[in-house]
Amino acid sequence: MMNSESLSYDFMVQAIEVSPIGTVFIDSEGSIIKINPAACVILGYEAEECLHHPYYHWIYPEDVNKDKDRMEKLKSGKTASLQLEKRLIHKQGDIRWVSCMLSTARSREGTTLGYVAHFTDITDMKKAAHQEEERLIQSDKLSMAGQLAAGIAHEIRNPMTSIKGFVQLIRSGAGGKDEYFDIISSEIERIELIVSELLFLAKPQSVKFERADIRQLLDQVITLLNTQAIIHNVEIITDFGEREAIVEGDVNHLKQVFINFIKNAVESMPGGGELTIRLERDDDHTVAIYFTDNGCGIPEAILSRLGEPFFTTKEKGNGLGFMISKKMIEDHKGQVHVSSKLQEGTTIKVILPLSII
Ligand code: ADP
Numbered sequence: 001m002m003n004s005e006s007l008s009y010d011f012m013v014q015a016i017e018v019s020p021i022g023t024v025f026i027d028s029e030g031s032i033i034k035i036n037p038a039a040c041v042i043l044g045y046e047a048e049e050c051l052h053h054p055y056y057h058w059i060y061p062e063d064v065n066k067d068k069d070r071m072e073k074l075k076s077g078k079t080a081s082l083q084l085e086k087r088l089i090h091k092q093g094d095i096r097w098v099s100c101m102l103s104t105a106r107s108r109e110g111t112t113l114g115y116v117a118h119f120t121d122i123t124d125m126k127k128a129a130h131q132e133e134e135r136l137i138q139s140d141k142l143s144m145a146g147q148l149a150a151g152i153a154h155e156i157r158n159p160m161t162s163i164k165g166f167v168q169l170i171r172s173g174a175g176g177k178d179e180y181f182d183i184i185s186s187e188i189e190r191i192e193l194i195v196s197e198l199l200f201l202a203k204p205q206s207v208k209f210e211r212a213d214i215r216q217l218l219d220q221v222i223t224l225l226n227t228q229a230i231i232h233n234v235e236i237i238t239d240f241g242e243r244e245a246i247v248e249g250d251v252n253h254l255k256q257v258f259i260n261f262i263k264n265a266v267e268s269m270p271g272g273g274e275l276t277i278r279l280e281r282d283d284d285h286t287v288a289i290y291f292t293d294n295g296c297g298i299p300e301a302i303l304s305r306l307g308e309p310f311f312t313t314k315e316k317g318n319g320l321g322f323m324i325s326k327k328m329i330e331d332h333k334g335q336v337h338v339s340s341k342l343q344e345g346t347t348i349k350v351i352l353p354l355s356i357i
């Protein structure tokens with residue numbers, strides 16, 4: 001008859017073998033001493049190929065050091081286990097995201113034997129979340145494009161009218177034609193500018209980081225929004241200072257952020273008002289952009305929900321603008337701060353790191 005301890009030991013071994021959760025035992029030196037079939041499936045390797053190799057061979061280089069502080073705590077015994085998301089490298093070279101629980105294994109006497117890693121593949125979930133984010137960005141852009149269309153149609157009508165007038169003048173044989181052509185081509189340039197600004201909104205763009213002057217980006221979005229503002233009796237006042245403010249960023253995303261903050265400001269002043277856009281360089285490392293309106297302000301209850309997707313107080317709002325903008329600024333290693341006073345107005349402060357090159 002088998003004793004119950006050795007019987008339960010056999011069960012434990014079996015449990016690890018058949019577990020759908022990837023399980024790896026790592027000795028105190030960081031070498032893999034046991035790997036179960038589920039872990040082999042996630043990695044695409046046979047157990048023999050992994051045994052006695054350092055576990056970090058399979059971890060995406062950038063992620064090896066990322067949790068260093070927390071790993072130190074685990075080693076020193078301050079924490080018993082860690083929950084992390086990490087990228088592993090599959091045998092075929094692609095990245096697999098895993099949700100990983102790392103625990104210290106101790107002997108009965110309490111000495112550290114090594115670590116146990118339990119992990120499941122969350123790559124599909126990550127991909128779906130990424131696609132969802134892209135979809136939200138696109139939906140926000142399209143809704144902005146739609147809402148701006150009226151203002152833009154208006155903005156294009158003025159140069160069109162003047163072009164039409166000059167064409168008629170030329171046809172009637174009036175003199176001074178060079179001058180007319182100059183005016184016509186500058187009006188066409190203006191239409192081109194407006195249309196290209198609108199097109200960027202409607203088209204999905206791939207993310208591309210490049211050097212850009214914040215002052216120029218702001219000028220471009222103001223071109224797009226100015227008629228909208230004038231229709232609502234809002235004056236946009238700019239104070240960009242003399243110095244350039246070059247950041248490293250995705251131009252389309254940054255413009256989308258600025259449009260969102262300007263639109264929100266304009267919409268907070270249904271009876272008209274002023275929106276001041278000010279740049280400030282505290283030091284050589286960051287630039288702060290302030291969007292200050294004297295609109296309705298944001299009540300405490302709404303302030304705490306700002307950034308929740310689909311949270312809106314507007315009939316035609318989608319409640320995506322703030323969330324997406326904040327996420328985009330954070331992707332640029334920046335920050336967004338909101339300060340607001342009811343009936344007095346709101347200031348959105350965006351901080352971005354300046355380009356170091
Ligand atoms: P939407 O503009 O579609 O409603 P946002 O995410 O841009 O979505 O904003 C969410 C909510 O935050 C708005 O509905 C509004 O109540 C509030 N809000 C944002 N910016 C301002 C502002 N400058 N002044 C007043 N309220 C604001």
Ligand code: MG
Pocket residue numbers: 260263264317321322
């Ligand atoms: Mg908005």
